[in-house]
Amino acid sequence: xxxxxxxxxxxxxxxxxxxxxxxxxxxxxxxxxxxxxxxxxxxxxxxxxxxxxxxxxxxxxxxxxxxxxxxxxxxxxxxxxxxxxxxxxxxxxxxxxxxxxxxxxxxxxxxxxxxxxxxxxxxxxxxxxxxxxxxxxxxxxxxxxxxxxxxxxxxxxxxxxxxxxxxxxxxxxxxxxxxxxxxxxxxxxxxxxxxxxxxxxxxxxxxxxxxxxxxxxxxxxxxxxxxxxxxxxxxxxxxxxxxxxxxxxxxxxxxxxxxxxxxxxxxxxxxxxxxxxxxxxxxxxxxxxxxxxxxxxxxxxxxxxxxxxxxxxxxxxxxxxxxxxxxxxxxxxxxxxxx
Amino acid sequence: xxxxxxxxxxxxxxxxxxxxxxxxxxxxxxxxxxxxxxxxxxxxxxxxxxxxxxxxxxxxxxxxxxxxxxxxxxxxxxxxxxxxxxxxxxxxxxxxxxxxxxxxxxxxxxxxxxxxxxxxxxxxxxxxxxxxxxxxxxxxxxxxxxxxxxxxxxxxxxxxxxxxxxxxxxxxxxxxxxxxxxxxxxxxxxxxxxxxxxxxxxxxxxxxxxxxxxxxxxxxxxxxxxxxxxxxxxxxxxxxxxxxxxxxxxxxxxxxxxxxxxxxxxxxxxxxxxxxxxxxxxxxxxxxxxxxxxxxxxxxxxxxxxxxxxxxxxxxxxxxxxxxxxxxxxxxxxxxxxxxxxxxxxxxxxxxxxxxxxxxxxxxxxxxxxxxxxxxxxxxxxxxxxxxxxxxxxxxxxxxxxxxxxxxxxxxxxxxxxxxxxxxxxxxxxxxxxxxxxxxxxxxxxxxxxxxxxxxxxxxxxxxxxxxxxxxxxxxxxxxxx
Numbered sequence: 001x002x003x004x005x006x007x008x009x010x011x012x013x014x015x016x017x018x019x020x021x022x023x024x025x026x027x028x029x030x031x032x033x034x035x036x037x038x039x040x041x042x043x044x045x046x047x048x049x050x051x052x053x054x055x056x057x058x059x060x061x062x063x064x065x066x067x068x069x070x071x072x073x074x075x076x077x078x079x080x081x082x083x084x085x086x087x088x089x090x091x092x093x094x095x096x097x098x099x100x101x102x103x104x105x106x107x108x109x110x111x112x113x114x115x116x117x118x119x120x121x122x123x124x125x126x127x128x129x130x131x132x133x134x135x136x137x138x139x140x141x142x143x144x145x146x147x148x149x150x151x152x153x154x155x156x157x158x159x160x161x162x163x164x165x166x167x168x169x170x171x172x173x174x175x176x177x178x179x180x181x182x183x184x185x186x187x188x189x190x191x192x193x194x195x196x197x198x199x200x201x202x203x204x205x206x207x208x209x210x211x212x213x214x215x216x217x218x219x220x221x222x223x224x225x226x227x228x229x230x231x232x233x234x235x236x237x238x239x240x241x242x243x244x245x246x247x248x249x250x251x252x253x254x255x256x257x258x259x260x261x262x263x264x265x266x267x268x269x270x271x272x273x274x275x276x277x278x279x280x281x282x283x284x285x286x287x288x289x290x291x292x293x294x295x296x297x298x299x300x301x302x303x304x305x306x307x308x309x310x311x312x313x314x315x316x317x318x319x320x321x322x323x324x325x326x327x328x329x330x331x332x333x334x335x336x337x338x339x
Numbered sequence: 340x341x342x343x344x345x346x347x348x349x350x351x352x353x354x355x356x357x358x359x360x361x362x363x364x365x366x367x368x369x370x371x372x373x374x375x376x377x378x379x380x381x382x383x384x385x386x387x388x389x390x391x392x393x394x395x396x397x398x399x400x401x402x403x404x405x406x407x408x409x410x411x412x413x414x415x416x417x418x419x420x421x422x423x424x425x426x427x428x429x430x431x432x433x434x435x436x437x438x439x440x441x442x443x444x445x446x447x448x449x450x451x452x453x454x455x456x457x458x459x460x461x462x463x464x465x466x467x468x469x470x471x472x473x474x475x476x477x478x479x480x481x482x483x484x485x486x487x488x489x490x491x492x493x494x495x496x497x498x499x500x501x502x503x504x505x506x507x508x509x510x511x512x513x514x515x516x517x518x519x520x521x522x523x524x525x526x527x528x529x530x531x532x533x534x535x536x537x538x539x540x541x542x543x544x545x546x547x548x549x550x551x552x553x554x555x556x557x558x559x560x561x562x563x564x565x566x567x568x569x570x571x572x573x574x575x576x577x578x579x580x581x582x583x584x585x586x587x588x589x590x591x592x593x594x595x596x597x598x599x600x601x602x603x604x605x606x607x608x609x610x611x612x613x614x615x616x617x618x619x620x621x622x623x624x625x626x627x628x629x630x631x632x633x634x635x636x637x638x639x640x641x642x643x644x645x646x647x648x649x650x651x652x653x654x655x656x657x658x659x660x661x662x663x664x665x666x667x668x669x670x671x672x673x674x675x676x677x678x679x680x681x682x683x684x685x686x687x688x689x690x691x692x693x694x695x696x697x698x699x700x701x702x703x704x705x706x707x708x709x710x711x712x713x714x715x716x717x718x719x720x721x722x723x724x725x726x727x728x729x730x731x732x733x734x735x736x737x738x739x740x741x742x743x744x745x746x747x748x749x750x751x752x753x754x755x756x757x758x759x760x761x762x763x764x765x766x767x768x769x770x771x772x773x774x775x776x777x778x779x780x781x782x783x784x785x786x787x788x789x790x791x792x793x794x795x796x797x798x799x800x801x802x803x804x805x806x807x808x809x810x811x812x813x814x815x816x817x818x819x820x821x
Contacts, residue, residue, distance in 0.1 A: 033727075035726065039683060039724055136810070140694060
């Protein structure tokens with residue numbers, strides 16, 4: 001049922017104008033409430049993340065140049081060695097040549113894999129930036145491109161088939177740019193979020209248990225680092241990355257950068273919960289408190305890892321909070337403390 | 340002949356391109372084209388844009404501005420001395436002091452703005468200057484651009500076919516009447532040509548005055564002749580030629596063809612070469628609400644006009660070499676203006692309408708390389724948002740000062756009294772308007788006077804409120820301020 005256009009004069013004695021938090025005066029038939037002018041910005045509410053662009057650094061150039069020199073040195077050493085071996089006995093020379101060739105092939109394969117991993121990481125990163133841009137200016141064509149790229153990214157995963165099919169069916173529909181990306185988020189990325197959250201929760205639990213029972217501090221540190229590395233790789237794989245060593249370092253840097261900015265605490269996380277849980281655990285045993293602390297740290301790192309590995313920014317899906325991945329940890333300690 | 344002039348104009352354009360490439364190295368500049376059909380709010384958009392940049396207001400969605408990296412912007416001397424300057428000061432005074440909308444301009448205007456900002460990416464960080472040239476021109480001129488690739492015979496046929504459509508029959512009847520006395524093979528008489536042209540112009544004027552109020556039929560300069568009025572280049576008309584009829588020399592048809600070509604040479608090509616081709620970013624303002632208000636025919640006309648506009652961004656495109664000569668606009672934004680006439684809960688529907696209108700054109704242009712965006716904005720926000728409660732009924736309305744003589748229902752306004760206006764509900768599906776599911780009179784968008792913005796105690800001019808102007812700017816120039 002559509003309603004006809006109408007106008008209400010504000011100077012009409014029958015009309016009362018009030019601010020949002022005021023009570024309307026008695027005896028007026030029509031009450032007009034003014035809304036704050038910021039309502040539009042609030043309704044638009046698209047968060048604009050700041051992209052980080054880095055040019056090549058001098059340190060990088062230095063390392064590359066030194067690396068090149070080392071490679072040359074190795075090359076010339078090998079060449080000498082093979083020549084000497086040929087001089088000593090031809091069959092030794094041949095064996096050395098075959099070994100050198102084998103080493104070269106393996107080296108190229110490793111480099112290729114590293115590059116492919118890096119490119120894939122970068123592709124995911126670009127996708128995330130493009131999605132944020134498309135949402136910020138409601139760019140229809142860009143949103144379509146983002147969804148298409150996302151479908152391509154997850155094209156080889158069988159369990160996304162249904163979601164991909166539904167998305168492809170919507171691709172010609174006229175829908176809002178942000179709705180389109182949000183649909184893709186719901187269909188393709190939300191199931192991965194669950195898996196990632198589970199991975200973080202598991203890692204956090206493991207770390208807290210291991211550090212609580214481990215006899216030596218050095219073991220604690222080693223295990224925390226090991227768990228963090230494994231977690232980052234795992235999350236990256238969940239979201240479609242295949243990081244090699246270089247790609248992994250890149251991701252780790254991004255995750256630590258993210259951690260430094262946010263402190264790993266999402267909006268709406270209650271610090272009280274953490275402090276209470278930790279305090280209770282520490283009251284019982286210093287070692288147990290340490291375990292919980294390490295578990296929390298791992299969980300925070302896991303959240304940062306999710307933020308840098310996810311191919312889309314969090315649009316409609318709620319970003320995971322510390323409580324989601326470490327709630328068990330805190331709840332568990334509280335129960336233990338109560339016992 | 341037209342082939343030769345084509346080559347000449349391309350060579351000219353190439354030389355100009357080289358010259359500009361040289362200048363670009365010394366001082367980077369960005370040309371922002373602002374256009375839209377008549378009454379779509381071009382002048383207000385340009386004025387508001389310059390106002391916010393020059394006064395240094397924070398625009399949250401423009402990243403450079405929200406990060407505080409824009410230090411200041413000032414007006415500078417424009418590069419083209421032959422183009423009228425956009426009278427910014429006059430328009431701002433009209434908006435803020437007299438509270439009336441600036442006069443509409445029917446010609447091109449240009450303004451140069453130097454934006455000093457801190458560069459935050461790339462090799463050269465730190466202070467930098469972006470020279471922003473804003474070119475404001477009537478959207479009707481864009482509709483002329485497809486003529487460049489059309490011949491006279493072709494254009495005649497299409498124009499006459501379009502005029503025979505049912506919706507235009509009434510406006511075109513007197514003009515069609517004149518075909519009976521016109522003989523394309525007759526002598527090339529000046530009087531006959533002038534009469535034919537006048538009949539054609541009357542038809543165009545009737546189209547413009549009709550309820551559709553959208554002129555989608557080129558030549559655009561016929562209705563805004565400027566100083567070319569009465570010249571032979573503007574005295575021609577389409578003729579009802581038989582498909583296989585040859586055009587003999589010294590006949591009326593030959594005269595008309597010649598003048599059609601000179602219209603292209605003296606009016607269309609200079610505009611293409613001097614202005615359109617040099618635009619880097621383009622915003623096309625569309626008054627969607629007025630078209631929805633006027634009904635399905637108006638919306639269909641508007642859709643066709645926008646399609647034509649987007650088509651012009653492909654003129655001369657294709658091929659690698661053509662890149663040198665073709666328009667270089669790499670971002671085009673379609674903006675539904677006057678978003679302040681509806682409550683923000685309806686903005687989604689308004690945006691859906693724009694997208695629907697440009698969808699056909701976008702699909703065809705997507706491959707042409709330009710990014711196309713849509714937004715619903717109000718360059719100057721004339722209303723506040725309110726909720727009206729009457730008994731149990733709740734209406735989401737906008738409040739402002741309707742202009743004198745505006746009427747909503749039984750209420751007629753005097754231009755001083757404020758009122759909350761509920762404009763009706765925009766259709767959920769854009770197609771509904773074309774299907775005629777929106778009964779006439781179920782929507783009413785009265786014009787509001789500009790908002791009250793007084794000077795503060797220090798005498799500084801107030802800040803003109805806006806809706807999503809910052810978002811539009813981020814799309815148009817944001818990447819150059821990164």
